[in-house]
Amino acid sequence: MRERIMMRGSVALAEGALMAGCHYYFGYPITPQNDIPEYFSQRLPQQGGIFIQAESEVASINMLLGAAAAGARAMSSSSGPGISLMQEGLSYMAGSELPGLVVNITRIGPGLGGIAPSQGDYWQATRGGGHGDYRLIVLAPNSVQEMYDLTIKAFELSDKYRNPAMILGDAILGQMKEPVRLSDPKIQHLDKPWALRGARGRGPQLIKSLYLKDGEMEKHNWHLQEKYRKLQDADTLVEAELEDAMDILVVSFGSCSRIVQSAVRLARGKGIRVGMIRPISLFPFPGKTIYEATQTVKKVLTVEMNTGQMWDDVRLSLSPGCQARLMARPGGGIPSPLEILEEIENFVKAGDHVAKSVC
Numbered sequence: 001m002r003e004r005i006m007m008r009g010s011v012a013l014a015e016g017a018l019m020a021g022c023h024y025y026f027g028y029p030i031t032p033q034n035d036i037p038e039y040f041s042q043r044l045p046q047q048g049g050i051f052i053q054a055e056s057e058v059a060s061i062n063m064l065l066g067a068a069a070a071g072a073r074a075m076s077s078s079s080g081p082g083i084s085l086m087q088e089g090l091s092y093m094a095g096s097e098l099p100g101l102v103v104n105i106t107r108i109g110p111g112l113g114g115i116a117p118s119q120g121d122y123w124q125a126t127r128g129g130g131h132g133d134y135r136l137i138v139l140a141p142n143s144v145q146e147m148y149d150l151t152i153k154a155f156e157l158s159d160k161y162r163n164p165a166m167i168l169g170d171a172i173l174g175q176m177k178e179p180v181r182l183s184d185p186k187i188q189h190l191d192k193p194w195a196l197r198g199a200r201g202r203g204p205q206l207i208k209s210l211y212l213k214d215g216e217m218e219k220h221n222w223h224l225q226e227k228y229r230k231l232q233d234a235d236t237l238v239e240a241e242l243e244d245a246m247d248i249l250v251v252s253f254g255s256c257s258r259i260v261q262s263a264v265r266l267a268r269g270k271g272i273r274v275g276m277i278r279p280i281s282l283f284p285f286p287g288k289t290i291y292e293a294t295q296t297v298k299k300v301l302t303v304e305m306n307t308g309q310m311w312d313d314v315r316l317s318l319s320p321g322c323q324a325r326l327m328a329r330p331g332g333g334i335p336s337p338l339e340i341l342e343e344i345e346n347f348v349k350a351g352d353h354v355a356k357s358v359c
Contacts, residue, residue: 061089071195095209116332
């Protein structure tokens with residue numbers, strides 16, 4: 001087993017992509033994700049790959065579409081407004097059933113916003129962002145090690161389901177340094193008989209998202225929905241720390257969940273029986289895990305660095321009679337462990353009524 005080395009999150013992500021067999025990167029600069037293309041510009045040529053700084057994010061996503069159609073493992077990355085510009089291309093990729101990876105190192109918004117960390121892109125990532133009935137595979141790391149591991153996983157799931165995937169990180173995860181073990185996993189490389197590699201010895205193939213015959217597009221949409229159902233059943237990722245007879249359950253994702261973990265330890269030290277659920281796959285969302293946990297615990301606190309976007313999915317997953325409360329910090333606000341501890345204590349002491357708090 002390899003020794004662990006200190007590494008920035010953005011670098012760990014890039015190394016994970018290389019380990020997964022990514023040979024093509026297309027991107028355009030925007031803070032706070034610029035470490036990723038900068039690193040790829042050096043490392044990809046060393047590995048025999050291709051790095052292209054495109055003229056825009058629109059060009060980047062369409063280059064990714066073309067490489068994916070040819071059967072290559074390829075990726076792009078951006079942040080905030082740049083991800084917004086990619087939405088049309090992502091919709092085309094999903095409609096055409098093309099794999100590929102897009103990384104969003106999120107920044108504050110809406111609009112131009114700023115470069116501070118945020119989780120305000122949850123709705124955009126998990127609801128398809130662009131036009132039409134489609135979904136992305138969305139994975140949310142909470143450590144530098146997971147920036148490496150989940151990048152490999154994202155490529156594998158993207159190929160398995162022929163669907164674009166997204167790593168939803170933020171400026172904290174991109175810049176922080178932690179020990180990372182660059183393992184040598186058994187990388188899954190699936191055959192891609194559908195890829196457009198030249199029709200030598202066979203008839204031509206067609207990859208498209210345009211369906212004009214009566215009922216043809218409806219049939220295609222139901223096919224996509226069935227694929228998402230299989231993804232939900234087989235590849236939902238979640239971390240759960242549950243106890244018997246819990247007083248409260250806390251749900252959080254990404255870098256915010258690291259802060260929540262500290263608050264949970266403090267609460268347990270004060271005798272509060274606290275459980276925690278961390279969705280790792282934001283789509284598919286681990287609603288079943290939350291539902292089963294809330295059969296016994298009846299108070300759920302959701303902590304997010306936004307105005308409460310995952311809270312929608314959490315509330316849809318609760319068992320009947322469960323109380324839900326939100327602790328939200330949008331626009332670059334970062335809650336401290338002590339602030340979360342105070343919210344946990346107040347909610348546990350509160351009466352049996354549904355409560356919502358926004359900090």
